[in-house]
Amino acid sequence: MANRFGVKLQSRLPNLAGIYPFSVPIKTPTSVPCSAETQKSRVVGKKKRRAFGCRNIHRRVLLGIGVSLWSQFLSMAGNVGSKSFMASARQKGEIEQVLKNVEWPKQFPFKDEDFQRFDESSDTLFYEMPRFVTHIDDQAISALTKYYSEVLPSRNTPGVAILDMCSSWVSHYPSGYKQERMVGMGMNEEELKRNPVLTEYVVQDLNNNPKLPYEDNTFDVITNVVSVDYLTKPLDVFKEISRVLKPGGLAIMSFSNRCFWTKAISIWTSTGNADHVMIVGSYFHYAGGFEPPQAVDISPNPGRSDPMYIVYSRKIATA
Numbered sequence: 001m002a003n004r005f006g007v008k009l010q011s012r013l014p015n016l017a018g019i020y021p022f023s024v025p026i027k028t029p030t031s032v033p034c035s036a037e038t039q040k041s042r043v044v045g046k047k048k049r050r051a052f053g054c055r056n057i058h059r060r061v062l063l064g065i066g067v068s069l070w071s072q073f074l075s076m077a078g079n080v081g082s083k084s085f086m087a088s089a090r091q092k093g094e095i096e097q098v099l100k101n102v103e104w105p106k107q108f109p110f111k112d113e114d115f116q117r118f119d120e121s122s123d124t125l126f127y128e129m130p131r132f133v134t135h136i137d138d139q140a141i142s143a144l145t146k147y148y149s150e151v152l153p154s155r156n157t158p159g160v161a162i163l164d165m166c167s168s169w170v171s172h173y174p175s176g177y178k179q180e181r182m183v184g185m186g187m188n189e190e191e192l193k194r195n196p197v198l199t200e201y202v203v204q205d206l207n208n209n210p211k212l213p214y215e216d217n218t219f220d221v222i223t224n225v226v227s228v229d230y231l232t233k234p235l236d237v238f239k240e241i242s243r244v245l246k247p248g249g250l251a252i253m254s255f256s257n258r259c260f261w262t263k264a265i266s267i268w269t270s271t272g273n274a275d276h277v278m279i280v281g282s283y284f285h286y287a288g289g290f291e292p293p294q295a296v297d298i299s300p301n302p303g304r305s306d307p308m309y310i311v312y313s314r315k316i317a318t319a
């Protein structure tokens with residue numbers, strides 16, 4: 001049976017843990033849980049966090065988050081399509097069903113306001129200071145590295161080029177992994193300079209300029225770790241991903257339930273993990289040039305460590 005496209009905007013409540021401040025670079029802010037599911041549980045009993053939660057009510061009013069999508073898709077997905085399916089997708093393994101045989105609407109279902117952020121100040125300012133931290137726990141990192149070891153081309157394959165988009169000082173590839181060309185794109189030069197796997201890097205704000213500075217059909221693989229939720233022009237970026245991938249090339253988006261919530265797009269912070277899978281899947285679908293996207297749940301220890309989800313697709317071989 002086909003899955004109806006439906007993003008369940010988790011009861012439209014303020015859902016942000018909000019445990020770190022917004023808009024100005026903070027000493028070394030790390031990501032906080034940012035899916036609607038995790039936010040609710042964290043807010044309970046934490047006075048400080050509640051206070052920030054109130055601020056988010058203001059945020060919602062301010063941005064009118066997702067109202068467009070909500071009204072559009074309630075009717076489209078219907079109660080069965082969104083409610084029972086997304087609720088059941090919480091179990092490990094069931095996340096993987098989210099992108100099976102989706103009936104995508106004709107038009108990209110999101111509106112401009114879905115891509116607004118609480119903090120609309122310059123991303124350059126936010127990422128000005130290097131953060132030599134990891135944004136997911138060690139188990140989630142190990143799960144991702146293991147996944148990479150299964151899907152990346154063998155190390156030192158002649159002619160292979162890899163792009164790590166939204167990169168930092170770590171790329172989480174298997175230890176000793178090398179290819180002729182390994183490019184990092186990110187926001188902070190100090191971080192990129194310190195990334196040991198990169199053979200080159202470029203600092204570029206994809207929200208200002210989504211055009212990738214590479215020729216068509218350049219890369220075999222493009223990775224993006226815990227950062228797809230910061231893209232405010234995802235379709236433009238995914239079209240570019242399609243353009244610069246070689247035919248048959250692989251794009252791997254991985255994410256958890258943590259984020260810099262002030263910088264994540266509103267449709268992300270107001271939805272849950274299964275919805276995130278659907279949202280990223282929709283980027284591939286509507287950008288065009290990709291095979292149907294697929295989801296993998298590589299969460300290493302559900303409930304005890306950070307979850308980890310992959311949405312991937314290959315550029316159509318004849319594109």
Ligand SMILES: C[S@@+](CC[C@H](N)C(=O)[O-])C[C@H]1O[C@@H](n2cnc3c(N)ncnc32)[C@H](O)[C@@H]1O
Nearest residue numbers: 123135166167168186187205206207225227230
């Ligand atoms: C949570 S960090 C993840 C970094 C790295 N991928 C990792 O796994 O540790 C988010 C990253 O997204 C990138 N990023 C955020 N906003 C961006 C933008 N507007 N343009 C390009 N990259 C951006 C930054 O470089 C930042 O390092």
